[in-house]
Amino acid sequence: xxxxxxxxxxxxxTDGDLTAQEAVETAANDLNLFVLKxxxxxxxxxxxxxxxxxxxxxxxxxxxxxxxxxxxxxxxxGEKVIEYLLNYPYQVKILGIVxxxxxxxxxxxxxxxxxxxxxxxxxxxxxxxxxxxxxKNRRLEGDTVEILKKYPELLVVGCGDLGKxxxxxxAAYGAFVTSRCFQEILERSRTTFV
Numbered sequence: 739x740x741x742x743x744x745x746x747x748x749x750x751x752t753d754g755d756l757t758a759q760e761a762v763e764t765a766a767n768d769l770n771l772f773v774l775k776x777x778x779x780x781x782x783x784x785x786x787x788x789x790x791x792x793x794x795x796x797x798x799x800x801x802x803x804x805x806x807x808x809x810x811x812x813x814x815x816g817e818k819v820i821e822y823l824l825n826y827p828y829q830v831k832i833l834g835i836v837x838x839x840x841x842x843x844x845x846x847x848x849x850x851x852x853x854x855x856x857x858x859x860x861x862x863x864x865x866x867x868x869x870x871x872x873x874k875n876r877r878l879e880g881d882t883v884e885i886l887k888k889y890p891e892l893l894v895v896g897c898g899d900l901g902k903x904x905x906x907x908x909a910a911y912g913a914f915v916t917s918r919c920f921q922e923i924l925e926r927s928r929t930t931f932v
Contacts, residue, residue, distance in 0.1 A: 745831040746793050747800040748932035749923055750820060751883035751916075753838040753900050754806035755780040761901035761913035766802050767911065769920055773802045782815040786822020793823075795831055800833060800924070807882040809842055817885035824889060832922035834893035836916070837883045838900055839866045846877035847886045852896030853918045855906040868898030868906055868915065893926060895919050 749771070751762055762798040766773045777784060782805050784792075793801050803823070807814030813821075823830055833923025837849055846863070854860050863871045863878035865927050871878075878896040886894055897919050901907055907915040 745829060747833050747927070748823065748830050749800055749802050749833050749836065749920060750823070751802060751804045751836040751838065751900070752806070752814070752816065752822045752880055754778045754782060754804040757901035758838070759804065760909040761907055761916040762802055762804060764909040764913040765917040765920055768917060769924070771802050771920060772796050772798050774804075777804045780806045781810065782806050782819055783816060784819070786819045789819050790823060790826060791831065792850065795885060805882055809840070809881045811844075811874065811884060814882065816882040820885055827861050832892060834895055835886060835928040836923070837878050837886065837894050837896050838880050839864055839878050839898055840880045841866055842879055844879055844881065844884055846879040847883045847894060848876055849878050849894045849896035852878070853861075853915055853922065855898055855903040857906075857914050857918045859915060863896045865899050866899045868903035890913040895922055915924065
């Protein structure tokens, strides 16, 4: 059994297209986080076992893992990776999930809070463009997030489409919103890993 204090810290991002990859890499570089580039893709191409093996070989942590269902209904390849990693709590510690909104017509998931297109922490979900959802809508709608309903203990941070949001998050300008998502997850996990 692995010591809980030696687990690899992981942040999962529920988007993996090229624009999202650029934003994630930009934000991660600024914050000294390790990105598993092989997990990028739309949809996710690696299995949960392959992702776990790569996480355990990362030179440092926290490690950023990207997952993407490419609009697939039901439990797609990205969600399968999330579930697989959650079954290895003695090897990895999921610090939080960046739940990315999309135009998918799904039930979605409730978030702990969101980062809007202006980089502000807001209560409730946001839309794909990073604007706030109507108050009556309490769920972030995205194609790779529904599995998260099974794990209410996870920290889930909502945000709009990474690298976009009407140019608020483009990599060329530092992927501001993606960075804020990572910063908030790291801040909230700090008391666990002193």
